[in-house]
Amino acid sequence: MPEGPTIVLMKEDLQKFVGEKVHKVSGSEIPADSKIKGEILSEIKTFGKQTFLIFDTIIFKVHLMMFGSYSLYERKDIDTLRLGLTFNDGGMYFYTCVVKVDNESYLLKIDWEADIMSDKWNPKKTEQTLKAAPKMMICDALMNQDIFSGVGNIIKNEALFRVGIHPESLIGNLTQQKLKEIITEARNYGFDFKKWKKANVLSKHFQIYHQKNCPICGAEVIKKNTGKSKRTSFFCKKDQILY
DNA sequence: CAAATTGTTTAGCT
DNA sequence: CAGCTAAACAATTT
Numbered sequence: 242m243p244e245g246p247t248i249v250l251m252k253e254d255l256q257k258f259v260g261e262k263v264h265k266v267s268g269s270e271i272p273a274d275s276k277i278k279g280e281i282l283s284e285i286k287t288f289g290k291q292t293f294l295i296f297d298t299i300i301f302k303v304h305l306m307m308f309g310s311y312s313l314y315e316r317k318d319i320d321t322l323r324l325g326l327t328f329n330d331g332g333m334y335f336y337t338c339v340v341k342v343d344n345e346s347y348l349l350k351i352d353w354e355a356d357i358m359s360d361k362w363n364p365k366k367t368e369q370t371l372k373a374a375p376k377m378m379i380c381d382a383l384m385n386q387d388i389f390s391g392v393g394n395i396i397k398n399e400a401l402f403r404v405g406i407h408p409e410s411l412i413g414n415l416t417q418q419k420l421k422e423i424i425t426e427a428r429n430y431g432f433d434f435k436k437w438k439k440a441n442v443l444s445k446h447f448q449i450y451h452q453k454n455c456p457i458c459g460a461e462v463i464k465k466n467t468g469k470s471k472r473t474s475f476f477c478k479k480d481q482i483l484y
Numbered sequence: 485c486a487a488a489t490t491g492t493t494t495a496g497c498t
Numbered sequence: 499c500a501g502c503t504a505a506a507c508a509a510t511t512t
Binding site: 306307308309321336451 | 501502503507508509510512
Binding site: 243244247290304305306307308309339384386393394395396443450472473 | 490492
């Protein structure tokens with residue numbers, strides 16, 4: 242059940258199998274003609290909410306969507322195993338997710354600078370991208386995986402609360418300063434999310450997402466479907482300004 | 485326990 | 499063709 246930071250944590254978990262040889266494959270998404278057995282997992286990459294498991298002859302792209310999960314070492318008792326890779330000392334198992342086979346050229350097309358969790362994250366470029374879409378609502382921009390790859394509904398809501406901006410604000414109405422703040426806070430919150438998720442205290446730190454009252458003024462938090470994607474936004478009418 | 489949901493793609497309309 | 503909406507998928511939590 243992931244946003245970008247959860248995927249980064251998952252990658253850190255899976256990392257211990259990099260360099261190891263696959264002994265057994267299972268799951269519904271293994272191509273019949275795959276020669277993956279005996280190959281070495283050479284690298285794991287993530288982009289936003291996607292994870293790439295890179296082998297010599299095949300690259301798996303895993304997306305957990307809303308309800309996907311994974312386990313290490315042991316196969317869980319879930320009947321929607323999509324991909325299971327067993328190594329010498331345990332394995333990795335992905336359930337209820339979307340698994341696709343991709344080739345190298347797909348990886349080459351990815352704009353890694355759009356990933357909020359990546360070292361390659363490019364805030365300057367993101368600012369330019371936003372400025373080019375003045376009629377877009379900021380809530381839609383944040384949920385756009387080509388612009389803020391890895392941001393999900395929690396990060397969107399919490400980051401907007403931190404900068405005091407109403408989710409339905411139009412990008413064209415925001416000052417450059419405000420745009421910069423949003424871009425900075427999307428990544429900042431991503432790393433806080435990761436830290437809190439790892440410590441299992443994420444929901445304790447929600448300030449606005451699924452909250453009843455605004456932590457600043459105490460007013461009732463508004464819950465509304467916003468933007469083209471109609472995803473739920475939580476916000477305070479008083480402390481988040483509509484630009 | 486019904487309802488909501490940390491996500492995305494696609495079919496099908498206007 | 500552009501742009502939008504509804505549907506589809508699925509599992510766990512509130």
